[in-house]
Amino acid sequence: MSASDGITLIPLTGIGEIAPGADLAQMVADAVTPARPDGPELLNGDVVVVTQKVVSKAEGRLVAINPDDPAAKIALVEQESVRVLRRRGDLIISETRHGFICANAGVDLSNVDAGMAALLPVDSDRSARRIRAGLGNALGVDVGVIVSDTFGRPWRRGVTDVAIGCAGVAAVIDLRGTTDTYGRKLLATEICVADELASAAELVMGKDRGIPAAIVRGVPTAWLRAASVRSEIIRPPDEDLFR
Amino acid sequence: MSASDGITLIPLTGIGEIAPGADLAQMVADAVTPARPDGPELLNGDVVVVTQKVVSKAEGRLVAINPDDPAAKIALVEQESVRVLRRRGDLIISETRHGFICANAGVDLSNVDAGMAALLPVDSDRSARRIRAGLGNALGVDVGVIVSDTFGRPWRRGVTDVAIGCAGVAAVIDLRGTTDTYGRKLLATEICVADELASAAELVMGKDRGIPAAIVRGVPTAWLRAASVRSEIIRPPDEDLFR
Numbered sequence: 057m058s059a060s061d062g063i064t065l066i067p068l069t070g071i072g073e074i075a076p077g078a079d080l081a082q083m084v085a086d087a088v089t090p091a092r093p094d095g096p097e098l099l100n101g102d103v104v105v106v107t108q109k110v111v112s113k114a115e116g117r118l119v120a121i122n123p124d125d126p127a128a129k130i131a132l133v134e135q136e137s138v139r140v141l142r143r144r145g146d147l148i149i150s151e152t153r154h155g156f157i158c159a160n161a162g163v164d165l166s167n168v169d170a171g172m173a174a175l176l177p178v179d180s181d182r183s184a185r186r187i188r189a190g191l192g193n194a195l196g197v198d199v200g201v202i203v204s205d206t207f208g209r210p211w212r213r214g215v216t217d218v219a220i221g222c223a224g225v226a227a228v229i230d231l232r233g234t235t236d237t238y239g240r241k242l243l244a245t246e247i248c249v250a251d252e253l254a255s256a257a258e259l260v261m262g263k264d265r266g267i268p269a270a271i272v273r274g275v276p277t278a279w280l281r282a283a284s285v286r287s288e289i290i291r292p293p294d295e296d297l298f299r
Numbered sequence: 300m301s302a303s304d305g306i307t308l309i310p311l312t313g314i315g316e317i318a319p320g321a322d323l324a325q326m327v328a329d330a331v332t333p334a335r336p337d338g339p340e341l342l343n344g345d346v347v348v349v350t351q352k353v354v355s356k357a358e359g360r361l362v363a364i365n366p367d368d369p370a371a372k373i374a375l376v377e378q379e380s381v382r383v384l385r386r387r388g389d390l391i392i393s394e395t396r397h398g399f400i401c402a403n404a405g406v407d408l409s410n411v412d413a414g415m416a417a418l419l420p421v422d423s424d425r426s427a428r429r430i431r432a433g434l435g436n437a438l439g440v441d442v443g444v445i446v447s448d449t450f451g452r453p454w455r456r457g458v459t460d461v462a463i464g465c466a467g468v469a470a471v472i473d474l475r476g477t478t479d480t481y482g483r484k485l486l487a488t489e490i491c492v493a494d495e496l497a498s499a500a501e502l503v504m505g506k507d508r509g510i511p512a513a514i515v516r517g518v519p520t521a522w523l524r525a526a527s528v529r530s531e532i533i534r535p536p537d538e539d540l541f542r
Contacts, residue, residue, distance in 0.1 A: 062307055062308055062309045062310060063499075063502050063503055064305055064306070064307050064308075065306040065307070065308070065517075066305045067305060141540075142541070144540060149540060156454075157453070157454040166481075168481075170481070209452055209453075210400070210452075210453060210534075210539065210540070210541035210542075211399075211400040211534055211539060211541065212461070212491065212494070212532050213471055213489060213491065213531065213532050213533070213534045214470070214471040214489045214492075214531075215488070215489065215491065216490070216491050216494050217495070218455070227457070228456055231507050234507045235507070238409075238410060238411075238412070238413070245409075245458070246456060246457045247459070247501070248455065248456065248457025248458065248459050249502065251455070251457070251459050252459050252460070252499065252501055253502065255459070255494065255495040255498040256306075256308070256499035256502060258490070258495055259306055259495050259496065260306055260517075262490075264474050264478070274308075274503075275502070288456065288457075289455050289456050290454075291453075291455055291456045295456075296453065296454060297384075297453070298385070298453035298454065298541060299453075299454075
């Protein structure tokens with residue numbers, strides 16, 4: 057299927073509860089055919105989007121926290137931050153050691169056991185590479201993998217899913233030097249396809265439905281290459297007008 | 300098709316060049332079956348995503364500009380802005396009169412005739428409503444419509460498509476009061492599905508391919524309601540930590 061034929065977003069149901077140490081690639085493999093005969097296929101060239109929450113759980117990135125003590129959460133967020141940009145009430149917008157700028161340093165108390173908080177993966181590009189390699193081993197498929205998380209943003213209400221890690225699929229594609237349909241060079245047109253893929257996958261997952269992964273089928277083959285969120289998406293401070 | 304069956308993103312090829320005054324709804328109708336037998340269907344419950352560029356062209360939002368005079372573009376951007384947030388070289392990040400915060404107030408010289416610039420629609424929610432009504436008249440279908448544009452964002456490299464107008468499909472869905480899969484209330488979880496739908500559609504359009512519209516099929520029926528980007532997505536200044 058080429059991109060002009062369209063893209064399909066397939067929710068991956070049937071992935072059970074994730075415990076620390078779980079083999080997430082094997083759990084994805086067990087949720088598709090042939091292991092699960094009524095599950096979807098996973099094909100060469102597909103992109104698998106997995107939410108940060110299950111990646112963090114599988115990697116044991118869980119810490120105990122008293123949910124009734126707001127100061128405990130604030131201390132944990134500060135510990136996970138290298139710099140605080142803004143505070144309002146118990147909301148902290150900060151920069152994580154990965155270079156992500158997000159609310160509460162990605163510390164999350166939803167969809168984890170009571171009294172626990174999930175932290176971001178130590179290196180979510182590495183997490184994506186491991187899942188990709190695991191899927192290759194389990195199923196013999198060559199797929200892209202994106203680890204997604206839910207971020208707010210300035211100026212616009214509502215959150216959207218973005219990529220915090222990727223492997224085997226581009227984070228940013230660069231159309232500079234290509235031309236528009238009038239034959240003129242496109243300037244400064246770098247498209248963050250990994251964030252668009254993460255947002256697209258969220259449409260079939262949903263926080264209230266608890267579906268932790270989705271398959272994106274029909275991604276242009278030119279996007280399937282070695283890639284990294286950290287090196288392609290994190291904007292260096294000297295390029296950034298809003299730090 | 301329910302959301303759990305997945306979502307399909309279908310590029311809408313075969314839409315010709317758009318002239319001022321063009322009936323964009325009719326052009327979309329002419330690009331699908333039955334008018335175009337080899338085109339896709341357009342079905343009740345589909346969401347049609349149309350890029351700002353063709354909406355602006357159809358609405359005659361074009362002005363003459365000397366492309367070799369940087370000062371002329373800066374003057375035009377300032378005229379389209381109510382407030383400038385940041386400047387670097389010839390890049391201006393400003394707030395438009397609609398309340399959008401974006402680069403160059405949405406003024407765009409690509410994919411328009413040389414010597415012309417496209418401005419944002421005057422009211423892109425109204426643009427979406429008109430296209431939706433036009434599709435209802437032409438085809439008897441009840442669809443959602445999103446007008447999309449390409450915005451940069453702080454802290455992350457690369458641009459993504461977002462919604463600047465919508466009709467018949469939610470801009471933001473509110474999961475507050477619903478529970479996570481552990482039965483605990485989700486807090487502050489407003490999902491900007493219109494931006495996620497715009498990003499998803501961009502994956503099958505592409506600035507270098509010049510496809511100005513896409514169909515999103517399989518959107519949850521609960522999202523299909525009266526809606527507005529302006530009232531749901533634009534963050535009021537007193538809620539915003541980054542103005």
